[in-house]
Amino acid sequence: MKHELLDILACPIDKHYPLKLFVISENWEEAVTKEGEKIKWIEISTGVLFCEKCNRWFPIVEGIPIMLPDELRQKEEDLQFLSKYSEYLPKEIVEKGKPWSLSDK
Numbered sequence: 001m002k003h004e005l006l007d008i009l010a011c012p013i014d015k016h017y018p019l020k021l022f023v024i025s026e027n028w029e030e031a032v033t034k035e036g037e038k039i040k041w042i043e044i045s046t047g048v049l050f051c052e053k054c055n056r057w058f059p060i061v062e063g064i065p066i067m068l069p070d071e072l073r074q075k076e077e078d079l080q081f082l083s084k085y086s087e088y089l090p091k092e093i094v095e096k097g098k099p100w101s102l103s104d105k
């Protein structure tokens, strides 16, 4: 995901934006334009978007932000994600985030 995209992402629950970004890993991406020019940019491959209004967090997996309403989220998968990356994320997400956090395990 490119950084500019963050400006248009809003919380699906309350439409709050901008969301707070926590980057877990980034990748250099490379492409060649039609003119033969090589361009490089950084993509966030893993991270979390956090809504400060409702305290919900949304995972970014393989460069794709997963912005689902609560009823479509997979609690087990979400908790696995949080456990795996808990050292990179603040307590407000890991322990107090919505719709669930590691305190709900």
Ligand SMILES: [Zn+2]
Pocket (backbone or CB within 6 Å): 011, 012, 013, 014, 015, 016, 051, 052, 053, 054, 055, 056
């Ligand atoms: Zn929200």
